[in-house]
Amino acid sequence: MFAVAVSLAVLAVMVVILLLVEVRQYRTGRRMISRRRFVLRLVAGLLMLVLLAAVFVGVFVLKLTAARADPTLFMGFWSGCLIVALALVSVMMADMREVGDRLTERQHEIWRDMARFIADRGRVKDGEDADPGPQGRPRSGPRSDDEE
Secondary structure (H helix, E strand, O other), X not given: OHHHHHHHHHHHHHHHHHHHHHXXXXXXXXOOOOHHHHHHHHXXXXXXXXXXXXXXXXXXXXXXXXXXXXXXXXXXXXXXXHHHHHHHHHHHHHHHXXXXXXXXXXXXXXXXXXXXXXXXXXXXXXXXXXXXXXXXXXXXXXXXXXXO
């Protein structure tokens, strides 16, 4: 049982470290994630900590390893843990959906940029664009200060 207690403590410390890293990366802007994904990840981390703490309390403090002594407390406590675990899974699924939506959005941007690039190259070959930009590329959109 000592190994289980140490495992739960190590997992809790790991979750706290990961949460702190996530907060630090979001604040410094190193990771470009939306506020919604950031909140979902914080909620998932907190639910994970609650679940780890509940398992620790249930096993080591309340000694709820068997339903013999008090079946109502046993069923109520572990049902609550199950509800927290299901909430954690649903938050993780929402985060995965956000990641998938962002991936799809980035793929659309890549294809749109590629189509624009090919269209601009086609105009240059046909001689439509008499004023190529720097490095022989046609200008698309307004000029920036460093291009002049």
